[in-house]
Amino acid sequence: MRTASQVLFSVLMAGLLTFHSASGQPAKRPIVISPQVNSDCTVVFRFLAPAAREAAVDVQFEKKPVSMHKDSAGVWSITLGPVEPDIYPYHFVVDGVHVADPNNSAIFPNEGFQNSLVEITGNQPLIHTLQDVPHGTLSYRYYSSPELGVRPVVIYTPPGYENSRKKYPVLYLLHGTTDTEETWTKVGRAHIILDNLIHQNKATPMIVVMPYGRAYPAISKSTWSLRTWENLQEFKKDFFANLVPFVETNYRVKKDKDSRAIAGFSGGGGEALYLGLNNPDLFGWVCGFAPGMLKEEFERNNAVAFANPALTNQRLKLFWIGVGKEDGLFPIISEYLQVLDEKQIRHETFISAGGHTWMNCKLYLAIIAQKLFKQL
Amino acid sequence: MRTASQVLFSVLMAGLLTFHSASGQPAKRPIVISPQVNSDCTVVFRFLAPAAREAAVDVQFEKKPVSMHKDSAGVWSITLGPVEPDIYPYHFVVDGVHVADPNNSAIFPNEGFQNSLVEITGNQPLIHTLQDVPHGTLSYRYYSSPELGVRPVVIYTPPGYENSRKKYPVLYLLHGTTDTEETWTKVGRAHIILDNLIHQNKATPMIVVMPYGRAYPAISKSTWSLRTWENLQEFKKDFFANLVPFVETNYRVKKDKDSRAIAGFSGGGGEALYLGLNNPDLFGWVCGFAPGMLKEEFERNNAVAFANPALTNQRLKLFWIGVGKEDGLFPIISEYLQVLDEKQIRHETFISAGGHTWMNCKLYLAIIAQKLFKQL
Numbered sequence: 001m002r003t004a005s006q007v008l009f010s011v012l013m014a015g016l017l018t019f020h021s022a023s024g025q026p027a028k029r030p031i032v033i034s035p036q037v038n039s040d041c042t043v044v045f046r047f048l049a050p051a052a053r054e055a056a057v058d059v060q061f062e063k064k065p066v067s068m069h070k071d072s073a074g075v076w077s078i079t080l081g082p083v084e085p086d087i088y089p090y091h092f093v094v095d096g097v098h099v100a101d102p103n104n105s106a107i108f109p110n111e112g113f114q115n116s117l118v119e120i121t122g123n124q125p126l127i128h129t130l131q132d133v134p135h136g137t138l139s140y141r142y143y144s145s146p147e148l149g150v151r152p153v154v155i156y157t158p159p160g161y162e163n164s165r166k167k168y169p170v171l172y173l174l175h176g177t178t179d180t181e182e183t184w185t186k187v188g189r190a191h192i193i194l195d196n197l198i199h200q201n202k203a204t205p206m207i208v209v210m211p212y213g214r215a216y217p218a219i220s221k222s223t224w225s226l227r228t229w230e231n232l233q234e235f236k237k238d239f240f241a242n243l244v245p246f247v248e249t250n251y252r253v254k255k256d257k258d259s260r261a262i263a264g265f266s267g268g269g270g271e272a273l274y275l276g277l278n279n280p281d282l283f284g285w286v287c288g289f290a291p292g293m294l295k296e297e298f299e300r301n302n303a304v305a306f307a308n309p310a311l312t313n314q315r316l317k318l319f320w321i322g323v324g325k326e327d328g329l330f331p332i333i334s335e336y337l338q339v340l341d342e343k344q345i346r347h348e349t350f351i352s353a354g355g356h357t358w359m360n361c362k363l364y365l366a367i368i369a370q371k372l373f374k375q376l
Numbered sequence: 377m378r379t380a381s382q383v384l385f386s387v388l389m390a391g392l393l394t395f396h397s398a399s400g401q402p403a404k405r406p407i408v409i410s411p412q413v414n415s416d417c418t419v420v421f422r423f424l425a426p427a428a429r430e431a432a433v434d435v436q437f438e439k440k441p442v443s444m445h446k447d448s449a450g451v452w453s454i455t456l457g458p459v460e461p462d463i464y465p466y467h468f469v470v471d472g473v474h475v476a477d478p479n480n481s482a483i484f485p486n487e488g489f490q491n492s493l494v495e496i497t498g499n500q501p502l503i504h505t506l507q508d509v510p511h512g513t514l515s516y517r518y519y520s521s522p523e524l525g526v527r528p529v530v531i532y533t534p535p536g537y538e539n540s541r542k543k544y545p546v547l548y549l550l551h552g553t554t555d556t557e558e559t560w561t562k563v564g565r566a567h568i569i570l571d572n573l574i575h576q577n578k579a580t581p582m583i584v585v586m587p588y589g590r591a592y593p594a595i596s597k598s599t600w601s602l603r604t605w606e607n608l609q610e611f612k613k614d615f616f617a618n619l620v621p622f623v624e625t626n627y628r629v630k631k632d633k634d635s636r637a638i639a640g641f642s643g644g645g646g647e648a649l650y651l652g653l654n655n656p657d658l659f660g661w662v663c664g665f666a667p668g669m670l671k672e673e674f675e676r677n678n679a680v681a682f683a684n685p686a687l688t689n690q691r692l693k694l695f696w697i698g699v700g701k702e703d704g705l706f707p708i709i710s711e712y713l714q715v716l717d718e719k720q721i722r723h724e725t726f727i728s729a730g731g732h733t734w735m736n737c738k739l740y741l742a743i744i745a746q747k748l749f750k751q752l
Contacts, residue, residue, distance in 0.1 A: 051472045094473045096427045111481045138516040
């Protein structure tokens with residue numbers, strides 16, 4: 001039962017949205033729920049746009065945008081699926097304009113586009129599903145770089161960290177091109193995957209460090225490039241001079257190479273290979289998730305490893321590459337894997353279905369998290 | 377100097393955006409920088425939309441949306457200002473569709489709209505400006521509710537917390553209607569404001585707890601209401617039964633009422649008054665930032681305080697209300713302040729310029745943070 005004052009209050013609060021969202025535009029809009037995930041794994045997407053001529057949803061479980069239909073209130077909608085349980089990025093395309101879902105606060109952190117996220121779970125929790133198990137802490141921290149200023153970093157500490165005196169191994173986990181320091185948790189659910197794997201005794205409790213990979217202001221914003229040589233040089237300097245000391249000063253971490261891992265996705269995968277393979281005295285574990293690379297860069301970016309494969313094999317506990325068969329990078333990564341074979345650099349590969357997606361990224365993290373810091 | 381391979385790589389990475397952002401759409405788009413904040417406090421907004429008929433930017437330092445102009449590459453832009461330094465929400469209106477800025481990862485966390493944030497600093501750092509001072513830690517945590525499931529909460533601990541044995545006072549800080557547990561930091565910069573005030577010896581080092589105020593799934597998503605009676609009852613139960621025990625078990629906090637404060641904005645301001653004024657044995661400090669309220673609710677929502685003004689005055693160290701003169705809630709809050717006067721309930725007021733905005737919210741937080749947990 002809603003009393004008159006509650007109805008009035010709802011109206012008042014709906015009115016307040018005007019003040020929040022815009023300057024001076026009256027808002028009397030219907031309540032739109034989107035996305036609505038049903039128990040049969042179908043999903044309803046809705047978008048309010050009375051004046052639009054056409055609207056579609058572009059969601060990563062479909063091959064191309066799917067047209068939506070408008071009702072008399074001006075709400076466009078479509079029901080899709082049933083869908084294989086996972087978390088999928090999506091956006092609306094409204095008269096040609098790409099729009100994140102205004103009714104969904106789950107946003108893909110990125111510097112180049114705005115996507116929303118829809119989570120379809122099905123009957124069984126997945127490895128990235130938030131569950132009522134012991135949770136670690138996800139900390140948003142800042143550290144200082146003389147060249148780059150105050151830098152953000154997101155750090156996961158495992159359940160029980162605060163109340164223990166133990167030291168933990170560390171995974172440095174790098175985001176993709178145009179992503180931010182939040183993408184690995186908001187889209188990749190790194191903290192939830194670790195919580196679940198640790199609870200199931202499948203992963204060694206570890207600290208996960210997720211820095212921001214673009215070297216602003218030394219590198220201009222007018223480039224997409226995360227893995228350009230210039231950015232790599234700046235990021236490498238920041239990584240070793242500022243980030244690692246910050247982590248090792250402020251957290252109880254083990255400091256031997258076998259307790260230090262590096263992994264990354266896409267452009268960040270290229271970074272992880274570059275930093276890891278050139279510093280086998282610092283990293284015992286190196287993982288690339290669909291790592292970004294060019295053939296012309298193989299020799300330069302892998303110089304230390306290529307110069308001494310035997311020493312590399314001796315030092316690295318794990319060198320792991322995962323990629324999807326439909327990934328645009330699959331051909332170049334396949335060439336790279338052949339070079340590793342020719343040079344007899346030991347590595348594990350995992351060839352999955354699917355493309356260059358965060359669905360695959362979560363899968364790869366869940367796999368390597370069960371290998372890291374263990375006797376293999 | 378960019379080598380051929382670096383140019384190639386940039387192209388490759390730009391191509392990868394396709395995989396990230398959409399399914400199957402080729403992407404060959406120019407690099408767009410937006411917003412571009414100039415040293416003279418002017419701002420350039422840019423949006424790529426070659427096919428759009430009209431585009432405007434709706435930014436909270438302007439009274440209404442401002443039309444943008446299209447160049448030959450299909451990039452719409454406008455230069456505005458100089459602007460009074462602050463952080464302003466904005467979005468684009470493209471052929472009638474509201475869009476967050478795809479080139480800006482600073483997003484306003486909200487369940488009802490997508491806005492971006494532009495930060496204009498000027499020559500002097502403001503109280504919310506990220507500076508190279510000691511920083512606290514912002515922790516994303518989860519706690520469990522038997523009724524509501526796993527609940528998110530964002531918790532600020534001041535600089536030095538990790539390496540001390542001290543106990544700290546606690547401010548519970550509530551978001552507005554349709555906001556999330558992240559809005560107080562992403563838009564309100566609560567953690568940065570505290571870092572700066574603590575560094576300047578203007579604020580007592582404190583812990584700030586920023587929970588999520590909507591009682592899903594007990595309360596339906598098909599309502600905007602944060603402060604409805606039903607939501608208040610569910611949130612109150614969760615607050616006292618689960619949230620406060622979680623904080624007081626997992627953090628070194630002082631547990632007397634004079635070390636516990638509650639504040640909130642808009643719908644969350646209404647919540648803060650409801651929880652605070654009805655529990656003066658638990659909260660010594662109660663603050664409303666443009667608190668949402670209806671006249672019909674005054675008596676019910678303030679029952680304990682109104683029943684015994686003398687005891688309320690004795691128990692509360694501070695009862696503070698801030699509101700802007702142009703706020704849509706200014707008339708009702710003015711009526712409320714009259715009622716407080718009539719009932720002789722002691723309170724401080726702060727009437728600012730401006731409206732129902734997060735610009736005012738930051739101002740109010742910076743003011744009360746300098747009062748909390750001090751002898752007044």
